Amino acid sequence: MNHKEGSLNIMSNSYSIAVIPGDGTGPEVVREGIKVLESASRRFGFKMDFSHYDLGGDRYLKTGETLTDSIIEELRRHDAIYLGAIGHPDVKPGILERGILLRLRFELDQYINLRPIKLYPGVECPLKDKGPEHIDFVVVRENTEGLYVGGGAFLRRGTPNEVAIQESVNTRLGAERCIRFALQYCRKRNKSRKLTLCGKTNVLTYAWDLWQRTFEEVSKEYPDIQTDYAHVDAITMWFVKNPEWFDVIVTDNMFGDIITDLGAMIQGGMGIAAGGNINPEGVSMFEPIGGSAPKYTGKNVINPLAAICAGGMMLEHLGEDAAAAAVEKAVMEVTGKHINSLAAGRMGYSTSEVGDLVADYVSRL
Ligand code: IPM
Ligand code: MN
Numbered sequence: 615m616n617h618k619e620g621s622l623n624i625m626s627n628s629y630s631i632a633v634i635p636g637d638g639t640g641p642e643v644v645r646e647g648i649k650v651l652e653s654a655s656r657r658f659g660f661k662m663d664f665s666h667y668d669l670g671g672d673r674y675l676k677t678g679e680t681l682t683d684s685i686i687e688e689l690r691r692h693d694a695i696y697l698g699a700i701g702h703p704d705v706k707p708g709i710l711e712r713g714i715l716l717r718l719r720f721e722l723d724q725y726i727n728l729r730p731i732k733l734y735p736g737v738e739c740p741l742k743d744k745g746p747e748h749i750d751f752v753v754v755r756e757n758t759e760g761l762y763v764g765g766g767a768f769l770r771r772g773t774p775n776e777v778a779i780q781e782s783v784n785t786r787l788g789a790e791r792c793i794r795f796a797l798q799y800c801r802k803r804n805k806s807r808k809l810t811l812c813g814k815t816n817v818l819t820y821a822w823d824l825w826q827r828t829f830e831e832v833s834k835e836y837p838d839i840q841t842d843y844a845h846v847d848a849i850t851m852w853f854v855k856n857p858e859w860f861d862v863i864v865t866d867n868m869f870g871d872i873i874t875d876l877g878a879m880i881q882g883g884m885g886i887a888a889g890g891n892i893n894p895e896g897v898s899m900f901e902p903i904g905g906s907a908p909k910y911t912g913k914n915v916i917n918p919l920a921a922i923c924a925g926g927m928m929l930e931h932l933g934e935d936a937a938a939a940a941v942e943k944a945v946m947e948v949t950g951k952h953i954n955s956l957a958a959g960r961m962g963y964s965t966s967e968v969g970d971l972v973a974d975y976v977s978r979l
Contacts, residue, residue, distance in 0.1 A: 628661035629932055632692040636670040638906025639916040640698025646918035646969025647925040653973035658937040669714055671702020680713025686721050694928050695899035699906035719757050724891035726795050727755035731877035735950035741880055749880055751860035754796040755870025759788040762867045784821040789828045796864035797836045805861050810842040812849045812865035885917035885956030888924035900928040915959040918969050944975035
């Protein structure tokens with residue numbers, strides 16, 4: 615919710631943020647993110663109240679609970695959610711991901727997964743001859759449908775004749791609202807005003823027929839946006855060979871999951887990659903995408919920049935554009951002038967020192 619509307623501009627904007635530090639290094643990186651958000655709120659004159667929720671592996675191991683209905687209701691009453699990481703070495707893979715992360719995305723109808731892929735100055739890029747001028751695009755991933763709905767069945771499970779069916783659900787409404795968001799985002803971003811649909815029309819002839827028809831129809835309403843299409847397999851080649859071709863990409867849930875991890879690698883890795891799970895009409899959630907990194911937990915060596923960037927995305931979403939721009943600028947100062955590497959333990963600074971550096975730049979910008 616943007617509290618600007620209707621205010622007399624006498625009182626500053628105030629936001630209530632639900633914080634889910636989560637597992638592993640989540641709490642460490644979230645602490646630095648909040649440090650930077652607090653610096654930004656002092657510098658740019660708004661208020662943030664943080665309420666912490668102890669969701670994650672430890673709570674699950676103690677209580678058997680991943681997420682409760684009443685917590686979901688409480689989360690709905692916040693302006694945004696700030697998430698650290700979900701994933702615990704003692705919990706079977708899938709339980710926390712489905713029980714917390716995916717459940718929140720679905721129940722809060724966060725139908726967009728927004729993933730900026732931007733190479734910041736000073737960051738080592740694995741692509742030969744590519745620099746910050748070549749890598750700056752955004753993936754808009756559908757976040758509530760496709761293969762992620764969990765529909766399917768087993769037949770004759772455990773027998774030699776076993777059948778497993780995993781269904782991809784694609785709705786007109788789901789594709790349309792995602793494509794519309796991408797078109798509007800592309801317009802607002804105003805870079806090359808080019809939107810690429812990433813699909814697989816040559817093989818997945820039902821799902822991608824629906825997506826393509828919707829894309830063609832809806833994009834007619836946005837004549838200022840140039841449209842393009844690429845198959846998902848080809849797009850993985852172009853990410854490596856010609857990342858400068860892209861401005862905004864829109865795709866489904868599964869393809870988006872895959873191509874955004876490749877995107878994270880070409881922007882310097884999990885130390886910097888952030889994402890937003892967005893419901894433009896509801897409560898959105900911002901997270902570093904790197905996971906809980908158990909082996910670095912509690913060592914003060916994990917890179918907090920991804921969490922800090924997620925905080926910056928949250929500020930932009932809340933309408934605090936100047937503060938969001940300052941956070942990004944500060945991160946660029948730190949990657950460009952300070953840290954040696956984005957990798958955990960090789961930054962030349964500790965987790966909290968990196969947070970201090972960014973917070974300090976923000977206060978002076
Ligand atoms: C992501 C993650 C999740 C996904 C996992 C943890 C369920 O990989 O946010 O991309 O597949 O969406
Ligand atoms: Mn993923």
